[in-house]
Amino acid sequence: xxxxxxxGRNWKQFLSDNKPVVVLLILVxxxxxxxxxxxxxxxxITVLRQTSINAVIATGMTFAxxxxxxxxxxxxxxxxxxxxxxxxxxxxxxxILVVILTLLIGLGIGLLNGLLISxxxxxPFIATLGTMTLLRGxxxxxTQGRPISIFGSDTSAMFSKIGTGYFLGIPIPVYxxxxxxxxSWYTLNHLKIGRYTYALGSNEEATMxxxxxxxxxxxxxxxxxxxLAALAGIIVTARLGSAQPTAGSGYELDAIAAVVIGxxxxxxxxxxxxxxxxxxxxxxxxxNALNMLQVSSYYQDVAKGVVILIAVLLxxxxxxxR
Amino acid sequence: MEEKxxxxxxxxxxxxxxxxxxxxxxxxxxGKVMALVGxxxxxxxxxxxxxxxxxxRTSGKVVLDGSPVEFNxxxxxxxxxxxxxxxxxxxxxxxxxxxxxxxxxxxxGIGGKINWKKLFDDSRMWLTKLGLDEDPRxxxxxxxxGKQQMIEIAKALSLDAQVIIMDEPxxxxxxxxxxxxxQVVKELRDTGHSIVYISHRLKEIFEICDHVTVLRxxxxxxxxxxxxxxxxxxxxxxxxxxxxxxxxxxxxxxGEVVLEVKNLSNRFVHDxxxxxxxxxxxxxxxxxxxxRTELARTIYGVYQPESGEILVNGSAVSIKSPKDALKxxxxxxxxxxxxxxxxxxxxxxxxxxxxSLNNYVGRIGNxxxxxxxxxTDRYIKSMSIKAAGxxxxxxxxxxxxxxxxxxxxxxxxNPGILLLDEPTRGVDVGAKKEIYELINKYKQEGMSILMVxxxxxxxxxxxxxxxxxxxGRISGIIDIADADQEKIMTYAVGKEVS
Numbered sequence: 001x002x003x004x005x006x007x008g009r010n011w012k013q014f015l016s017d018n019k020p021v022v023v024l025l026i027l028v029x030x031x032x033x034x035x036x037x038x039x040x041x042x043x044x045i046t047v048l049r050q051t052s053i054n055a056v057i058a059t060g061m062t063f064a065x066x067x068x069x070x071x072x073x074x075x076x077x078x079x080x081x082x083x084x085x086x087x088x089x090x091x092x093x094x095x096i097l098v099v100i101l102t103l104l105i106g107l108g109i110g111l112l113n114g115l116l117i118s119x120x121x122x123x124p125f126i127a128t129l130g131t132m133t134l135l136r137g138x139x140x141x142x143t144q145g146r147p148i149s150i151f152g153s154d155t156s157a158m159f160s161k162i163g164t165g166y167f168l169g170i171p172i173p174v175y176x177x178x179x180x181x182x183x184s185w186y187t188l189n190h191l192k193i194g195r196y197t198y199a200l201g202s203n204e205e206a207t208m209x210x211x212x213x214x215x216x217x218x219x220x221x222x223x224x225x226x227x228l229a230a231l232a233g234i235i236v237t238a239r240l241g242s243a244q245p246t247a248g249s250g251y252e253l254d255a256i257a258a259v260v261i262g263x264x265x266x267x268x269x270x271x272x273x274x275x276x277x278x279x280x281x282x283x284x285x286x287x288n289a290l291n292m293l294q295v296s297s298y299y300q301d302v303a304k305g306v307v308i309l310i311a312v313l314l315x316x317x318x319x320x321x322r
Numbered sequence: 323m324e325e326k327x328x329x330x331x332x333x334x335x336x337x338x339x340x341x342x343x344x345x346x347x348x349x350x351x352x353g354k355v356m357a358l359v360g361x362x363x364x365x366x367x368x369x370x371x372x373x374x375x376x377x378x379r380t381s382g383k384v385v386l387d388g389s390p391v392e393f394n395x396x397x398x399x400x401x402x403x404x405x406x407x408x409x410x411x412x413x414x415x416x417x418x419x420x421x422x423x424x425x426x427x428x429x430x431g432i433g434g435k436i437n438w439k440k441l442f443d444d445s446r447m448w449l450t451k452l453g454l455d456e457d458p459r460x461x462x463x464x465x466x467x468g469k470q471q472m473i474e475i476a477k478a479l480s481l482d483a484q485v486i487i488m489d490e491p492x493x494x495x496x497x498x499x500x501x502x503x504x505q506v507v508k509e510l511r512d513t514g515h516s517i518v519y520i521s522h523r524l525k526e527i528f529e530i531c532d533h534v535t536v537l538r539x540x541x542x543x544x545x546x547x548x549x550x551x552x553x554x555x556x557x558x559x560x561x562x563x564x565x566x567x568x569x570x571x572x573x574x575x576x577g578e579v580v581l582e583v584k585n586l587s588n589r590f591v592h593d594x595x596x597x598x599x600x601x602x603x604x605x606x607x608x609x610x611x612x613x614r615t616e617l618a619r620t621i622y623g624v625y626q627p628e629s630g631e632i633l634v635n636g637s638a639v640s641i642k643s644p645k646d647a648l649k650x651x652x653x654x655x656x657x658x659x660x661x662x663x664x665x666x667x668x669x670x671x672x673x674x675x676x677x678s679l680n681n682y683v684g685r686i687g688n689x690x691x692x693x694x695x696x697x698t699d700r701y702i703k704s705m706s707i708k709a710a711g712x713x714x715x716x717x718x719x720x721x722x723x724x725x726x727x728x729x730x731x732x733x734x735x736n737p738g739i740l741l742l743d744e745p746t747r748g749v750d751v752g753a754k755k756e757i758y759e760l761i762n763k764y765k766q767e768g769m770s771i772l773m774v775x776x777x778x779x780x781x782x783x784x785x786x787x788x789x790x791x792x793x794g795r796i797s798g799i800i801d802i803a804d805a806d807q808e809k810i811m812t813y814a815v816g817k818e819v820s
Contacts (some may be wrong), residue, residue: 018469026430121769170373175673186688189508190688190689190691191688191689192679192680192687192689195672195676195679195689196679198668198672198673199668199676202665202666202667202668203662203664203665203666203667205661205662206656206661206663206664206665207661207665207676208643208644208662209624209644209654209656209662209663210676210677210731211620211643211644211645211648211649211677211735212645212676213643213645253773264806269667270667291329299384
């Protein structure tokens with residue numbers, strides 16, 4: 001668990017311990033030379049807002065990967081919770097109730113994943129591949145393959161503020177992202193359940209022998225991933241004003257990329273929320289930069305793939321030489 | 323003078339500025355067995371990792387067969403005929419014996435097709451040389467640890483290794499497997515192979531080694547022919563002081579019954595009944611597979627009892643998980659600390675408080691980190707744990723210090739009953755005595771201790787009573803005054819004592 005000290009001579013050590021930060025800085029500096037629009041307030045705000053969705057999902061993914069698991073269902077959870085939220089808003093339900101209900105559905109799906117993995121003893125990859133496909137199908141059934149608009153009730157406009165609104169010049173989703181980061185960081189570093197999450201990812205047997213119910217930790221971790229995916233579903237739906245049946249496809253991969261770029265080990269036990277935040281920023285800036293430089297969308301994926309590999313290789317090399 | 327096949331001269335190794343080997347010389351003689359001994363952390367493994375190319379030395383010289391060599395990878399050293407058989411065996415459990423021996427070097431025919439017949443025929447030849455009649459098509463996971471060790475040796479021989487390094491090879495072997503291994507080592511020596519034998523078991527060293535090299539704290543203490551030295555002298559060289567008594571015994575007043583087990587049975591143990599009293603150490607002896615670890619783990623809630631009762635302080639308790647056991651004041655020190663005792667990727671603080679984190683919760687549900695630090699520092703001091711600091715990861719500690727941390731984790735749960743399973747396994751001589759002294763201290767403080775051990779001198783040295791198990795049953799419980807090695811062995815093999 002990293003200690004952040006930017007004072008004096010420690011910044012060198014900080015950078016060598018946090019290679020993703022170096023990658024991020026290189027990206028920012030390079031882009032500021034390539035485009036004079038890049039470092040403008042409005043573009044920074046745009047990048048942060050675009051990043052917030054992946055960042056929220058990736059934070060949940062960090063929990064899953066920290067225990068040596070994975071959650072492939074997050075994109076589908078986003079889609080189905082978004083669709084349900086949209087129809088509830090359109091029906092005129094109280095916004096707060098809609099948000100709570102939607103998050104509860106995410107929680108329920110997360111617990112289902114957790115049960116399949118802990119009590120059902122399924123591999124996390126397989127279990128969440130199953131729920132990913134199942135939920136995508138359910139979303140298509142529920143939406144009949146058509147977008148569901150949030151508009152048509154008195155509360156629609158208020159709901160859409162969650163995705164489109166600003167406070168003090170900064171978009172609401174950015175605040176949501178920061179709150180998610182803070183709560184998750186606090187949980188992992190200052191609460192028992194966070195300590196147990198790391199312990200479980202490092203050595204499940206020893207954790208069990210220490211009198212800890214490891215099944216409960218797994219339920220908790222997948223519940224977090226589910227709730228945060230549902231939260232992302234709310235943001236996306238509010239931003240677009242409608243729920244798309246195909247929303248969130250492939251988001252699980254961007255989330256995994258952010259987590260891994262951020263230095264979290266796929267084997268579990270090692271990783272930080274700070275790293276994931278940096279990882280999500282790297283992906284967000286890259287998307288923004290490639291658009292700004294008018295790179296064809298075919299080449300965008302090529303460039304993204306290369307950056308992901310470089311970031312991860314830098315990190316691995318450093319770990320090995322320890 | 324004997325012919326040197328390997329000589330390492332003035333070896334220095336530093337890890338990020340910390341010197342772990344300081345001007346060490348080390349020789350391996352042709353056709354001889356060299357013992358390499360020292361406490362954990364003395365630098366034995368580091369030295370051998372430099373010899374085999376795992377680590378690159380900071381300075382110094384390595385000479386093989388008269389010419390200086392540079393090994394940057396293990397493959398370099400392998401190609402020059404040096405094989406390293408690690409304590410944790412490097413076998414693929416789901417492959418056959420033959421596939422393991424030739425892993426990465428499978429004989430191939432036209433089109434890259436593996437020549438299975440040749441692979442298995444050659445494997446059988448190596449096995450026969452080592453006196454094994456195992457089918458090379460058998461999966462490695464289906465054979466005993468002793469035989470797996472032999473497979474590693476067969477692999478080394480098939481690589482045409484001239485120098486074979488064995489790190490704690492008998493750690494997990496039964497007595498007969500150990501004898502078989504010694505025979506093989508002697509045969510290898512007689513056919514001109516050179517062996518480096520790393521072991522904490524000094525008796526073994528006197529049985530099969532020709533020379534002994536002793537390291538302490540990263541420096542060379544000395545190299546002696548085995549006939550010029552005795553066990554006591556080696557221990558003195560290792561720890562740098564005289565060991566007046568290896569097993570310190572303390573007498574305490576033994577109190578009322580704290581733990582009572584009545585007719586406990588499950589798939590591992592049968593009809594086990596015994597009592598453990600306050601301030602008592604009950605040693606549990608028996609052969610490998612007698613069910614001793616399984617008994618301790620059943621009491622600790624890892625395995626479920628099928629029938630029988632466990633009573634703590636006179637009242638029956640239901641223990642379905644380690645959590646229940648800890649709630650009833652029962653803690654368990656695992657025989658396999660890396661597997662389930664400690665978390666290697668966490669630091670001292672996080673390991674010490676892992677089982678007792680409930681006692682460190684602050685007002686808003688947060689972990690009280692300063693309280694954690696304070697109690698970790700107390701354990702570091704009272705148990706003289708050697709670490710760079712409380713934030714050092716456990717993976718960088720020596721075995722003895724890891725074991726102390728594991729013990730600290732148990733103690734931090736405030737147990738009345740301590741189940742110790744091989745408390746000194748993989749721990750060097752000096753640290754062993756420290757652990758005995760700690761166990762005695764807890765006994766004096768009124769804890770009740772059940773100590774499973776495969777080392778009979780240890781059982782005889784500090785127990786108050788000895789319970790012997792055979793095939794999942796208790797074959798005898800004797801008072802320490804009546805116990806001796808022979809009697810324990812008689813019960814352990816299941817014979818009636820006349």
